[in-house]
Amino acid sequence: MTLLRLIERNLAQRRLSSLLTILSVALGTMMVCAILVARKEVDEKYLRQAEGFELVVGPTGSGLELVLNSIYHVEQSPGLLPYSVLGQLQAQKRYVRAAVPYALGDSFKGYRVVASTEDLFSQYFPVPPGDGPEKMLAGRPFSCPGEDLEEALDNLRNRKAEEAHGKGHHHANEAVLGWEVAKKLGLKIGTKIEPSHNVEGAKKHSHDDTWEVVGIFKRTGTPIDRVVFINLDSFFRIPDHAGGLIPGTGEPGLSSILVFPRGGFAKIRLMSTLRNRSDLQVAEVATQIAKLLKIVGGVREFFLVMAWLVVLTGVIGITVAIYNTMNDRRREIAIMRSLGARRSTVMGVVVGEAFALGLCGSLVGLLFGHVLLAFAQEHVVELSGIHLDAMRVLPEELIAIITVSLAASLAGLLPAWKAYRTDVAENLTPLS
Amino acid sequence: MSIELSNLRKEWEHPSGVRRTVIDLPRFLAQQGDRICLVGHSGSGKTTLLNIIAGIVRPTAGSVIIGGQDLFALGESQRDFFRAQNIGYVFQTFNLLQSLTAMENVMIAASFAGMGLKEARTQGTELLSRVGLSHQNDTKPAKMSVGEQQRVAIARALINKPQIVLADEPTANLDQENGTEVLELLKETTVEANSILLLVTHDLEVQNRFDDVRILAEISHDAASTD
Numbered sequence: 001m002t003l004l005r006l007i008e009r010n011l012a013q014r015r016l017s018s019l020l021t022i023l024s025v026a027l028g029t030m031m032v033c034a035i036l037v038a039r040k041e042v043d044e045k046y047l048r049q050a051e052g053f054e055l056v057v058g059p060t061g062s063g064l065e066l067v068l069n070s071i072y073h074v075e076q077s078p079g080l081l082p083y084s085v086l087g088q089l090q091a092q093k094r095y096v097r098a099a100v101p102y103a104l105g106d107s108f109k110g111y112r113v114v115a116s117t118e119d120l121f122s123q124y125f126p127v128p129p130g131d132g133p134e135k136m137l138a139g140r141p142f143s144c145p146g147e148d149l150e151e152a153l154d155n156l157r158n159r160k161a162e163e164a165h166g167k168g169h170h171h172a173n174e175a176v177l178g179w180e181v182a183k184k185l186g187l188k189i190g191t192k193i194e195p196s197h198n199v200e201g202a203k204k205h206s207h208d209d210t211w212e213v214v215g216i217f218k219r220t221g222t223p224i225d226r227v228v229f230i231n232l233d234s235f236f237r238i239p240d241h242a243g244g245l246i247p248g249t250g251e252p253g254l255s256s257i258l259v260f261p262r263g264g265f266a267k268i269r270l271m272s273t274l275r276n277r278s279d280l281q282v283a284e285v286a287t288q289i290a291k292l293l294k295i296v297g298g299v300r301e302f303f304l305v306m307a308w309l310v311v312l313t314g315v316i317g318i319t320v321a322i323y324n325t326m327n328d329r330r331r332e333i334a335i336m337r338s339l340g341a342r343r344s345t346v347m348g349v350v351v352g353e354a355f356a357l358g359l360c361g362s363l364v365g366l367l368f369g370h371v372l373l374a375f376a377q378e379h380v381v382e383l384s385g386i387h388l389d390a391m392r393v394l395p396e397e398l399i400a401i402i403t404v405s406l407a408a409s410l411a412g413l414l415p416a417w418k419a420y421r422t423d424v425a426e427n428l429t430p431l432s
Numbered sequence: 433m434s435i436e437l438s439n440l441r442k443e444w445e446h447p448s449g450v451r452r453t454v455i456d457l458p459r460f461l462a463q464q465g466d467r468i469c470l471v472g473h474s475g476s477g478k479t480t481l482l483n484i485i486a487g488i489v490r491p492t493a494g495s496v497i498i499g500g501q502d503l504f505a506l507g508e509s510q511r512d513f514f515r516a517q518n519i520g521y522v523f524q525t526f527n528l529l530q531s532l533t534a535m536e537n538v539m540i541a542a543s544f545a546g547m548g549l550k551e552a553r554t555q556g557t558e559l560l561s562r563v564g565l566s567h568q569n570d571t572k573p574a575k576m577s578v579g580e581q582q583r584v585a586i587a588r589a590l591i592n593k594p595q596i597v598l599a600d601e602p603t604a605n606l607d608q609e610n611g612t613e614v615l616e617l618l619k620e621t622t623v624e625a626n627s628i629l630l631l632v633t634h635d636l637e638v639q640n641r642f643d644d645v646r647i648l649a650e651i652s653h654d655a656a657s658t659d
Contacts, residue, residue, distance in 0.1 A: 002532075002540045002552070009531035335527045338488060339588070340516020340544035342509050425480075425489045428527065 007352045021321045022361040028311030029365020029404055033397045034372045035304045041388045046289055049222040052126025053285045058256040063283035064292055070102055070256040073112050073223040077104045080246050080253025081280055095266040098124035103235050104255040106195040111181045113195045113228045115235030117144045124260040128218040139189040139215030142174035144231035152236035156252050173234040175211040178227045179219040187213055315411045318357050322415040333419050334427035343420050350416035351409050358408020362401040433499040433595030435462040440494035442480055454480050456652050467629040469639050472648035478632035482598045486519050487511040516545040520589030524601035526581040528573040535569040538588045545592040559587035579610030590621055597622050599631040
């Protein structure tokens with residue numbers, strides 16, 4: 001105990017040097033911990049959030065972009081897909097259990113607005129789990145009657161959107177909110193909301209369309225929590241969305257269609273059929289995520305190596321900080337030896353100081369790492385749609401702390417060796 | 433416990449390669465309860481002799497038998513533990529650890545002898561009270577007078593109830609009043625413990641307070657060679 005006190009006092013006596021050394025170790029450990037947690041969280045959540053989603057059909061282009069846009073609600077929509085594809089997919093009942101269309105283009109106070117059909121509330125749409133009202137925390141699913149949708153589409157095809165709007169007061173503009181949208185914005189059932197045009201929410205619509213909040217989804221822990229869903233017929237009734245017609249075809253467009261195939265070979269057959277078409281692409285969610293994690297993984301490993309190098313610099317700093325004090329401490333060591341301290345005890349005190357610096361540095365780094373994650377949370381959500389759990393401590397982090405502490409102890413061996421070799425008589429008192 | 437030195441010789445080698453004999457002692461004996469004042473002029477090898485008895489410095493030749501144990505037949509680690517348990521050392525320059533409090537300075541010597549923390553604290557409290565510093569337990573050396581520092585050093589030397597107390601010019605850095613007090617304290621505590629007190633000095637005042645005064649030059653083989 002007294003030796004522990006001696007270690008503590010020795011470090012306290014060189015307060016500034018000790019603090020700077022701890023800080024340098026902490027910075028490296030902070031980066032390591034933050035990267036480890038972010039890696040784990042992103043991997044798990046990307047995979048978990050995509051659970052239950054199988055295929056996304058969309059315009060030709062990047063499959064990864066399509067998946068990111070449709071499942072994680074990040075990135076821009078890659079383009080438009082003919083609305084008729086939805087009908088074609090729904091007609092293939094042998095292969096398709098459900099096909100849920102997505103039409104993007106609007107936002108509400110920073111949250112994406114996605115237009116869809118009542119299939120969004122079917123049991124096949126995986127989040128929130130359940131069928132119809134089971135998915136709801138409050139209220140009910142929106143309605144998207146087939147006749148209203150057909151009427152809106154007809155008007156759009158015939159460029160009669162303005163008229164449709166003028167006459168369309170009897171049509172329901174309904175919205176179902178993700179859990180986070182409702183909570184953060186304090187929205188309740190019955191509230192009227194007015195989305196803005198384009199996903200950045202920069203432009204307001206040229207008219208005063210409002211949507212009534214009819215339901216709030218249960219919390220899912222997925223990007224769905226941050227989405228405002230509206231009925232697809234209301235989306236097509238917005239006059240500004242006349243531009244949603246695919247150029248050259250006059251056909252209304254969708255951003256993507258989430259397809260839930262039947263079991264067995266249905267998925268393979270369906271993919272094979274769709275891949276033969278040149279006007280669309282089909283992206284398998286699992287494959288695209290694996291591709292993304294592989295790309296991101298390489299970058300992350302690079303940053304992790306960099307972080308460990310910063311830790312190494314801090315550990316070398318421990319050696320330097322203690323070694324530089326050894327000349328001044330020869331007398332202290334000689335005193336301890338004269339009182340009966342073994343050489344190994346003296347070495348132990350020096351190694352103990354190095355260990356204490358490493359342990360303190362890594363613990364402070366752990367704390368800093370999680371504070372950093374907490375501060376970065378909002379930014380990460382915007383970038384990736386992933387909500388990082390900043391309070392999650394991984395076993396890997398504890399292993400990192402043990403590794404840093406042990407490395408620090410090893411760093412203490414050089415000055416400890418110098419302490420070990422200190423001549424007692426020479427440094428105790430001058431010869432008389 | 434006794435100290436028996438036989439044919440003890442210590443040579444130092446100068447950087448020039450010339451060897452110089454600083455101790456050449458045919459025989460030296462001290463029995464339990466002896467309080468010996470060893471006198472020698474500066475450079476006569478007094479401190480070296482104490483360091484040899486403490487097992488810190490290995491003699492060039494001869495034997496050092498402490499309580500029947502040949503000190504240098506022990507391995508270094510065993511010798512360190514033997515020193516911690518049996519020998520208390522008081523220095524001219526006190527040699528307290530500046531980062532520790534008075535109590536911690538006393539207790540650290542106990543930890544090297546394997547004494548438990550609780551017992552060390554009890555002993556430390558008693559000893560600091562015995563040397564008149566019960567109010568200074570948590571004071572660091574830098575905030576104590578030189579006399580107080582030397583008293584802490586005495587308490588530290590006594591915590592393991594050593595059979596031998598070595599004191600190297602313990603009053604040299606103290607004024608007369610403090611010097612006298614420290615000297616009396618050393619004598620009293622060693623009388624209480626019935627341990628050997630071997631004190632080296634060149635101070636006549638100090639010598640006069642001892643019955644057993646041995647002059648290093650007279651008990652050495654060739655007094656001239658050590659000068």
